[in-house]
Amino acid sequence: MSARRPCHRVAGNGLLAVLLLSALLSAAGLLAQGELRILAESRAQARSVEALSQAREALIGYAISYAERHPGEGHGHLPCPDAGNSGSSTLGACGARSIPSLGRLPxxxxxxxELRDGWHECLWYAVAGSVKNNPKPLVLNWDSPGQFGLFDRAGRQIAVAGPDSLAxxxxxxxxxxxxxxxxINTGAGPCPGSASAIDDLPAFLDGGNSLVVPSNFRQGGTADLAGNDVLAWIGIDDIHDALRRRHDHAxxxxxxxxxxxxxxxAALASPDFIATHLTAAAGGLVATGPLPLSTVLALPGEHxxxxxNWRDQFRIAACIDGTPCVTVHxxxxxxxxxxxxxxxxxxxxxxxxxxxxRRTTTAEREDAAQYLEGDNAHNYASGIPRxxxxxxxxxxxxxxPATQDVVRCIP
Known part of the structure; x- marks a missing residue:
């Protein structure tokens, strides 16, 4: 009997070894599955970033070439979103003037x-009312405001290239x-979902990423259960930095x-132009004010x-008595x-x-120092004709940025 006991111990040790090996293999399998999941998520994230980058560059290209496709309308406009599921911008207006719009990327x-993110979903797109092409804003230039605040997962605001840090x-x-x-894919278009972007919005975008005022967007992450939207954005400076590189922009x-x-x-020849459109400055020699609308200056329609769009960037200083009292260096x-x-x-x-x-608030836009530099700002505000x-x-x-003051003499 005693001679058989070692056999039981050997058999028991063998079973333990098999169980241990099985446990190790199971753990290795789980580890491998975890690594594969992380790898798959990383690759999906990379595909999303690539698609977002491609869309961003296309939007900037659209803005800086807008005038070539729409003569007489200037540069800087961005398209309306796809409100349906066709891949094209909405026909007609996308909301009221100055109001942002949200839909699928057109x-x-x-x-x-047909750009897709790493999870094979179509991209979405929000455009500010200050740059959208229908209806167009009344003013569009390098100081146009953004309308979207961007925040990271910790709630910190993300800086955007623009005067107000808004996209x-x-x-x-x-x-x-x-x-x-x-x-639910209804088959209504090339993208998953229905033929209505607004109806589909809650099923695709995180709860906080919408056009609820204020329009804030949160940068999510692949493993973030609170929100996994991945964002790219454009600031007004991004558009004008690109425009500045065009040889014909200046x-x-x-x-x-x-x-x-x-x-x-020509307008200064009218005896009531200064009294109607400018304000006498301190010192009594000159009247100052912003450049009037095109209708006041009788500019033709094509200009x-x-x-x-650009008149808010100009200031006038005119001699009240019509004599050449202003010195221009x-x-x-x-x-x-x-x-x-x-x-x-x-x-x-x-x-x-x-x-x-800073040219964001009404007070800032009325401050000559936010446009002119050094003595020019002081002299304009003080009525000094120099x-x-x-x-x-x-x-x-x-x-x-081309920040130098330009001063034209009206002899």
Missing amino acids: WRTLALP IAVIIAPGAALTGQIR DRIEQIGARAATALD AVAHN DTDSDTLHLCRAALLFGGERIREGPDRQ FAGAPLFRTIDPRL
Whole structure:
């Protein structure tokens, strides 16, 4: 009997070894499955980021080439979203003027393939009313406001390239359906969902990512059960940084100023122009004010849109008695000119440093120092008829904002 006991111990040890090996293999399998899941999620995230990047570049390209496809309407407009499920922008208006709009990305309108995120969902897109192309804003330039606040998962605001740090467009990869999101593909279009983007919105976008005022969007993550929307965005500075790299952009801005100066010269011949459109400044020599609408200056229709988009960037200082009382220092030629009026253009905002300019609030937009620099701002506010600047607008370095004051003499 005693001779058989070691056999039982050997058999028991063998069974233990088999169970241990089985447990180790099971653990390794679970570990491998976890690693595979993480790898799959990482690859899906990368595909989402790639699709978002492609959509973002296409939207910027659309904005900076808008005038070529829509003559006389200027650059900077972005398309309305796809309110249905066709891949194209909504026909007609997408909401009221100045109101943002949200729907699917209009990939056909942008001449893109049918972009999908890493979970095979179509991209979504929100556009600010300040840049959308239907109905167009009354003013569109490099100071146009954003309408979308962006926040990270910790609730911290994400900086956006613009004067107010708000986005003018947000592109959203909705990711996999979260708990409570039921996505039914009705076959109504190329994208999952129905023929109504608004009806589908709760099933695809995280609860906080909507056009509820204020319109805030939260950056999610693949493993975030509270929200997995992945965002890309565009600020107004992104559009104008790209426009500045166009070889013809500076000339387009320059022509707006040149036409305004010619029209102002003619308007000053009217005896009531100064009294009607300008305000006498301290000192009594000059009257100052913003550049009037195109209708006041009798600009023809083909130039009216550009003028009205950019006129808030200009200031006038005109001699009240019509004599040449304004001294203009041409900094290019280092010469002085006596003028009946000066037309001042502030250029792009100084974006950083102690002289940073802000043109967001009504008070800031009425402050000459947010447009003009140094003595020009002081003299304009004080009614001192002496200004200095370049005679023409130009871009010295396309990588940097063109902030130099432009001062035109109206002799």
